[in-house]
Amino acid sequence: MRWNWQHEEWPYFSYDSNKLSELEASFLRQSGIVIGALKHVSTDQYDELVVDLISTEAIKTSEIEGEYLNRDSVQSSIKRNFGLETKLGRVAPAEQGIAEMMTVLYRTYEEPLSDKMMYDWHKMLTSGRNDLTDIGQYRTHKEPMQIVSGADYTAKVHFEAPPSNSVKAEMIKFIDWFNNSTKLSPLTRAGIAHLYFECIHPFEDGNGRIGRAIAEKALSQSLKQPTLLSLSATIQSNKKAYYQKLEEFNKGIEITGWLEYFAQTILDAQNYSLRLIEFLIAKTKLYDALRDQLNERQDKVIARMFKEGPDGFKGGLSAENYISITGAARATATRDLANLIEKGALKRTGERRYTRYWLDLP
Structure with a gap:
């Protein structure tokens, strides 16, 4: 050859x-x-x-x-x-x-x-x-x-x-x-x-x-x-x-x-x-909007999600992910996640065990 x-x-x-x-x-x-x-x-x-x-x-x-x-x-x-x-x-x-x-x-x-x-x-x-x-x-x-x-x-x-x-x-x-x-x-x-x-x-x-x-x-x-x-x-x-x-x-x-x-x-x-x-621009805008509004657990999870980059967690963030990252009880994780949706930090897809959370970025 x-x-x-x-x-x-x-x-x-x-x-x-x-x-x-x-x-x-x-x-x-x-x-x-x-x-x-x-x-x-x-x-x-x-x-x-x-x-x-x-x-x-x-x-x-x-x-x-x-x-x-x-x-x-x-x-x-x-x-x-x-x-x-x-x-x-x-x-x-x-x-x-x-x-x-x-x-x-x-x-x-x-x-x-x-x-x-x-x-x-x-x-x-x-x-x-x-x-x-x-x-x-x-x-x-x-x-x-x-x-x-x-x-x-x-x-x-x-x-x-x-x-x-x-x-x-x-x-x-x-x-x-x-x-x-x-x-x-x-x-x-x-x-x-x-x-x-x-x-x-x-x-x-x-x-x-x-x-x-x-x-x-x-x-x-x-x-x-x-x-x-x-x-x-x-x-x-x-x-x-x-x-x-x-x-x-x-x-x-x-x-x-x-x-x-x-x-x-x-x-x-x-x-x-x-x-x-x-x-990165959207990340700065979101952090500016959430300044002094997150508890320590929420701040840790949001930072972890941003670390994954533009594509985020593969398949989205689950409640189990939240518990694993923060060590929070399930009831606490549920309240924290609902609060993050209210604040405009996360958006939710799916129901029950298929529920997933995503960064709510423009």
Whole structure:
């Protein structure tokens, strides 16, 4: 089987820009809406938004690769990196490392891509690991770099990257392309950058996380400000489709279908960011309306519901949830919940054991 890097045209990808024009226009239009919405956000809300989105991206980009991190630890590291108050103490190396990488990505998006930048990212990603030979440098092993599934006797090779001895030359070309492609449309550049990098697969491990970071760097450079996207959360929601598309377009040079898929994924991530901004604004308005009206139990539950984000508790808050969170007796929980509905904090759906409560936000 021939892989795309074995084609004579490599790495000059071809695509139909006409099929991307509407998606590109949507991205720019929605970017303007996001920027406009941010004007209504306070400094504290903006800090909360940045921490939420960066920590979500850090956690989900690791989840895609099968690594599950503690959200509180990641958020604490990110807050500490931004000089914000945090009560959590020592954090595990993996969580501290990805938090540091995502913070650096946010702060240095304008800087040109370089070997050193990616080496530093790789060191952060692999913090605390001792199972890798090449940390903070491109891979050097002689064995083929393959993406394989199945048992040894039925293994299926989904992709094989260029051999290690050609990685340095491939990355020189990639970095040169990335730093000189800023005039490309945002979604097109980000989509090519991600696929191009993944097809080289230059590191022993961590290529997916670094590749997604490169895509976000491309978008931030196009907008001339951090994108504030949780791209990986959107990818993680349908990880199977992501890997299918990568596999589908790792054999040829024509990549229109890949760019359409990746562009729509970015737009979905952008929609989530806008929902989160609107959610934070609504949160402030609700707290202002309820100021000094909640008892300690109610305040704890409302805070817990807000912590779940725009989608809230899966399936809604039940009376049992309320009792579990507060330790209140059932009769007390019933009175508290009825009172929260009267105050306009919650709305109710269902009856009897199917009764559920939701934040009453505009």
